[in-house]
Amino acid sequence: xxxxxxxxxxxxxxxxxxxxxxxxxxxxxxxxxxxxxxxxxxxxxxxxxxxxxxxxxxxxxxxxxxxxxxxxxxxxxxxxxxxxxxxxxxxxxxxxxxxxxxxxxxxxxxxxxxxxxxxxxxxxxxxxxxxxxxxxxxxxxxxxxxxxxxxxxxxxxxxxxxxxxxxxxxxxxxxxxxxxxxxxxxxxxxxxxxxxx
Numbered sequence: 001x002x003x004x005x006x007x008x009x010x011x012x013x014x015x016x017x018x019x020x021x022x023x024x025x026x027x028x029x030x031x032x033x034x035x036x037x038x039x040x041x042x043x044x045x046x047x048x049x050x051x052x053x054x055x056x057x058x059x060x061x062x063x064x065x066x067x068x069x070x071x072x073x074x075x076x077x078x079x080x081x082x083x084x085x086x087x088x089x090x091x092x093x094x095x096x097x098x099x100x101x102x103x104x105x106x107x108x109x110x111x112x113x114x115x116x117x118x119x120x121x122x123x124x125x126x127x128x129x130x131x132x133x134x135x136x137x138x139x140x141x142x143x144x145x146x147x148x149x150x151x152x153x154x155x156x157x158x159x160x161x162x163x164x165x166x167x168x169x170x171x172x173x174x175x176x177x178x179x180x181x182x183x184x185x186x187x188x189x190x191x192x193x194x195x196x197x
Contacts (some may be wrong), residue, residue, distance in 0.1 A: 006156070015036045018036065020108065071087070087137075087185045088165075092180045109130045134162055139158035146194045157190065165183065
């Protein structure tokens with residue numbers, strides 16, 4: 001009986017994550033995934049069941065290793081007053097760094113939202129959960145940045161900032177300057193609300 005080749009699953013998933021992030025789900029060929037991961041087609045299917053199975057693990061890796069570390073200060077038990085501004089400026093810095101994955105390829109999940117793979121209800125659910133997690137984290141940042149504003153005003157501001165962040169992720173590939181401007185507008189809205197308190 002043939003022996004299954006051992007490999008570092010985490011390293012393979014991270015390599016696939018980068019390939020999907022660069023090419024999107026539909027344009028990520030099995031041949032390309034073989035080259036990116038170092039696994040042959042049969043090993044990919046044996047380990048992950050399908051290209052979609054590998055994509056699902058890549059998305060989870062993206063959430064756990066890319067998205068959540070950046071959101072961590074906004075999801076901490078105690079959120080610092082400047083956490084939202086730091087999140088927005090950190091994202092803008094990443095977009096300004098030529099060659100960085102966020103600058104070159106935006107957000108894996110926002111990209112997927114505009115692709116045919118999002119028609120799959122499971123993928124759509126993951127994207128919706130991601131957007132909700134982002135909105136909750138930003139809402140917590142807004143709450144501490146402008147505590148004197150009414151709950152309704154803070155909720156509207158959190159919705160606006162979340163929309164501008166999502167827009168920035170969608171804009172960064174064609175125009176990093178426009179994406180950065182979107183983030184600067186989000187920061188300016190928070191500052192203006194704070195000044196009005």
